[in-house]
Amino acid sequence: MSSASFEGIKISGMACAVPKDVIYTEYYKKYFGDSEVEKFIKTSGVKTRYITDQKQTASDLCYVAAKKVMEHNGYTGDDIDACVFITQMPDYAMPATAFVLHKRLGLKENCVVFDINLGCSAFPNGISILASMIKSGLINKGLLLIGDSQSYRFKKEEEMIHDNMLFGDSGSACIIENTDKNNGEDCSSVINSIIKSDGNGFDTIITPYPTLNGRLTYKKSDSFFSYMNGIDVFLFAITKVPKLFKEFYKKFNYSSDDFDYFIFHQANVMILNQLEKRLKLPEEKVPRSIERYGNTDGASIPMTIVDLCERENVSDKVKFAAAAFGIGLNWAIISFEMDKKDILPVIYTDDYYEDGYLEDILEEIKGKKKKKNNENDI
């Protein structure tokens, strides 16, 4: 069993941050030619995306989003009982980057802190995990941070591959909390989810070498390319996701009419078109952010929600069904309701964590290395 119904728990705040630097897909025409790039735009849907510079990482984006959402909810570090960071691009090999965020956000000692290594399907997994922690009584309010900065693939401009045009960097922050104790308000709030996995596809999307876009390893590894079996990912998405919806509707007694919007992981428009068609969903109920922000990986569901609320006039209370699929392989679905006022506009930032560059520690490590080498000489 990997499904659950979490009653009395709600997502009480959501924010997303992207880097300030925008890249137009058309820029790549000088590398790949007009027709190739136009075809890419048509099939992927990506027209622009935002890219971190040399010093900014996924955790920096999540930090800015988290600050904003905590401020919006009127929370300080003392109010947050858990800080969970889902990324494939941690700042360091160890410790978990969630501890860096714990420090930067000024969170308290009584706090559960860890990273999860998951990609595109991060959002439904993360919300379910935090909701479970709330239900168990371990925590009352949790911060779910999801971010990736895929632009590590920029090794040399002339070696750019198509994936460079697909992925955009972003960081999201959501606050999940128990509503039971909030003066009886919002007690009807319920989050439903189903999570599925298939390790047989572990090599369908894979980056064989570790620590790619860490704070100090950026552009420094020769072996940081990723592999994706596009055909199998496509087939996986268009077959598993509709089946998952069928199971979800049946299990929780839903129909497509129960939701205002269906939010899908923004893989590419070919997959989105297929899902829309196979699930018989009207286009206006399936918002897309891929055109403006690219495939933003695990953060693509919050990114699409934030983008939707910024562009469209949504109602004060919005019901979402969100499905994501990707690396693992993992696919999951979650439904929830949010107040429009708790969904904040997209933040554009070039903020980064200067102290994270650890100058003193690196000097010390270098000194030790030198000493060790000298000892070996003797």
Added chain:
Amino acid sequence: MTEKEKISLMEEIMDLDEGTLTLDSVLDDIDEWDSVAILSYITEVLDKFGKTVKGSEVKKFVTVKDAIEIMQ
């Protein structure tokens, strides 16, 4: 679906004029047999024949004959 209809379907997938392809047409020699056509082929085989074709299988196709063999 007859063999002729299957070849027509391949032409449709690749957006080619009718009569362009034969059973022996080599896929690698056809510019239109690109990633978009392959994904379109995957969905057609899934929808019309209820079968799933893996990426590794598609890579082994040499001719149109290989691609339509699964269409049953």
